[in-house]
Amino acid sequence: MNRTRAASAALACMLVLGTSALSGCGSAVQGAVEEAAGKAIGGNVDINSGGLSVTDASGNAVQIGDDVSVPDNWPAEVPVYEGGKLKSVMVAGDGASVNAVWQTDATAEEAAKAYGDALLAAGYTAGSTIDAAGAMGGDYTGNGYKVNVVASGAVGDTTLLVNAEKG
Secondary structure, three states, rough: OOOOOOOOHHHHHHHHHHHHHHHOOOOOHHHHHHHHHHHHHEEEEEOOOOOOEEEEEOOOOEEEEEEOOOOOOOOOOOOOOOOEEEEEEEEEOOOOEEEEEEOOOOOOHHHHHHHHEEEEEOEEEEEEEEEEEEEEEEEEEOEEEEEEEEEEEEEEEEEEEEEEEEO
16 A cells, blocks of 8 residues: 555544544534645545545545445446445545445345355456355455455344455
């Protein structure tokens, strides 16, 4: 990860801890914090009651919270998980790497299988699999990407993590 992406991710993590407090402080304080943070990374910071969105000057985007959506620069070659609520997403400006976390009511096995099936339908090839200590998933290659999928958690509260890198 380059320095800009690392700085954006670190800033996002620090700010997300104070998102709820800042969104309740009033628009003047919130606006000042957003502006200062945006200047620090050379981009845009938006804090709202649903979460945090950070985009730096290179187009690297980070969103964390309850009101998160897949950004426009999400690569079309990487499927979006349809079975849950997106909780965080990081996309490199050029789409060369993406990380996303969805929360779902599905079991870890169901979530991993559903996303794996979506990858296979999109032309990916399955590689190694993960099935240990309640975590399910695997590695997939295709469409110019290497994708790692891990689902874990209790029934009704499963997290699906997707990491895709060009190459």
